[in-house]
Amino acid sequence: MDALVTYFGAIVFYTLAALAVAGAAGVIGYRNPVHAAMSLLMTFLAVAGLFVLLHAELIAAVQILVYAGGVMVLFLFVIMLVNVRTLPTEEKYVRRLLPVAVVISVVLVALVLVGVWAAFRAPAGPVAALVSVEGQAMGNTEAVGWSLYRDYLLPFEVVSVVLLVAMIGAIVMGRKEKEGRT
Amino acid sequence: MITTTHYLVLSLILFGLGVTGVVVRRNFITVLMSIELILNAANLNFIAFSRHLGDLSGQVFAVFIITIAAAEAAIGLGIIIALVRLKQTVQLDQVNVMQG
Numbered sequence: 001m002d003a004l005v006t007y008f009g010a011i012v013f014y015t016l017a018a019l020a021v022a023g024a025a026g027v028i029g030y031r032n033p034v035h036a037a038m039s040l041l042m043t044f045l046a047v048a049g050l051f052v053l054l055h056a057e058l059i060a061a062v063q064i065l066v067y068a069g070g071v072m073v074l075f076l077f078v079i080m081l082v083n084v085r086t087l088p089t090e091e092k093y094v095r096r097l098l099p100v101a102v103v104i105s106v107v108l109v110a111l112v113l114v115g116v117w118a119a120f121r122a123p124a125g126p127v128a129a130l131v132s133v134e135g136q137a138m139g140n141t142e143a144v145g146w147s148l149y150r151d152y153l154l155p156f157e158v159v160s161v162v163l164l165v166a167m168i169g170a171i172v173m174g175r176k177e178k179e180g181r182t
Numbered sequence: 183m184i185t186t187t188h189y190l191v192l193s194l195i196l197f198g199l200g201v202t203g204v205v206v207r208r209n210f211i212t213v214l215m216s217i218e219l220i221l222n223a224a225n226l227n228f229i230a231f232s233r234h235l236g237d238l239s240g241q242v243f244a245v246f247i248i249t250i251a252a253a254e255a256a257i258g259l260g261i262i263i264a265l266v267r268l269k270q271t272v273q274l275d276q277v278n279v280m281q282g
Contacts (some may be wrong), residue, residue: 009183009184010183010184013184013188017188017192020192020196021192021195021196021199024195024196024199024200024219025199027199027203027212027215027216027219028199028202028203028206028207028212028216033209033211033212036211036212036215037215040215040218040219043196043219043222044222047196047222047225047226050189050192050226050229051226051229053184054189054229054230054232054233055233056229056232056233056241056244058241059225059229059241059244059245059248062245062248063225063248066248066249066251066252067218067222067248067251070252071218071251071252071255074255074256074259075211075214075215075255075259077259078211078259078262078263079211081263081266082211082262082263082266082272098206100205101201101202101205101206102202104201104205105198105201105202108197108198108201109194109197109198112190112194112197113194140241143238144238144241144242144245147238147239147241147242148242148245151239151242152239152242152246155246156246159246159249159250162249162250162253163249163252163253165253166252166253166254166256166257167253167256169256169257169260170256170257170259170260171260172260173257173260173261173263173264174260174263174264176267
C-alpha cells in the first residue's frame with residue numbers, strides 16, 4: 001500500500017512534467033500564436049499541478065488565477081487585436097541565431113547545474129507540508145501570508161509600486177495618438 | 183520516489199526551452215510567451231527549494247515573481263500594440279530603425 005502511494009506520486013509527477021515540457025515545446029514549435037498560447041496554457045496548468053504536488057497550494061491557486069486567468073487572456077486579446085493573420089507572414093525562426101541559442105542555453109544550464117550542486121552540499125532542513133510559525137501549526141496559505149506581511153513587507157510594497165508603474169506604462173503605450181500631436 | 187532533483191531537472195528543461203524560444207523565434211508575441219516560460223521555470227525552482235529546505239521564503243518569492251511576470255506581460259503587450267500601430271508588424275527582425 002505504501003509503495004502504491006509512492007508510485008502514484010511518481011506517476012502524477014511524470015505525467016505533469018511531460019505535459020509541461022510538451023506545452024513548452026509547443027510554444028516554440030507552433031507557427032500560429034493562438035496555438036502557442038494554448039500550449040503555454042497547458043504548461044501553466046501542469047506547473048500548477050506540480051506546485052500542488054510540492055504542497056504549495058496557495059502558489060498553485062495564484063498560478064491558475066494570474067497566469068491561466070489573467071496573463072493568458074491578455075495574450076489572447078492582443079493576438080486578437082493585432083490580428084496576426086492579416087500581417088505578412090515570414091519565416092518562423094531566425095535561423096542564423098540557432099547556434100547562438102544552443103550555446104546560450106548550454107551555458108545557462110551549466111550555471112544552474114553548478115548552483116544546484118552547491119545547494120545540495122548545504123545541509124537540508126526539515127521537509128514540512130504544514131508549517132509552523134512560532135510553534136503554531138497552520139495551513140499553507142496562512143503561513144505564506146504570515147511570512148509575506150511580516151518578514152517581506154517592504155518587498156511587498158515595492159512590488160505594488162512596480163505593478164502601478166507597469167499599469168501606467170501599459171495604458172500610456174496602448175493609448176491611441178491624438179490628431180495634431182506628435 | 184520523486185526528489186527535489188527531479189523538479190530541478192524539469193525546471194532546467196523548461197528554462198532551456200524558454201531561452202531557445204527567446205533567441206530563435208521572430209514573433210514578438212511568442213518571445214513574450216517564452217519569457218513567461220522562463221519565469222515559470224524559476225518559480226518551480228523556488229518552490230522545489232522551499233520544500234527541500236523547509237523554508238517558506240521560496241513561496242513568498244514565487245508570489246513576487248508571478249507579480250513581476252504579470253507586469254512584464256502587460257508592458258510587453260503594450261509595446262506590441264504600439265509597435266503594430268507604428269510598423270504593422272510583430273516580426274522582431276523587421277524592427278531595425280535604431281540598428282546602426
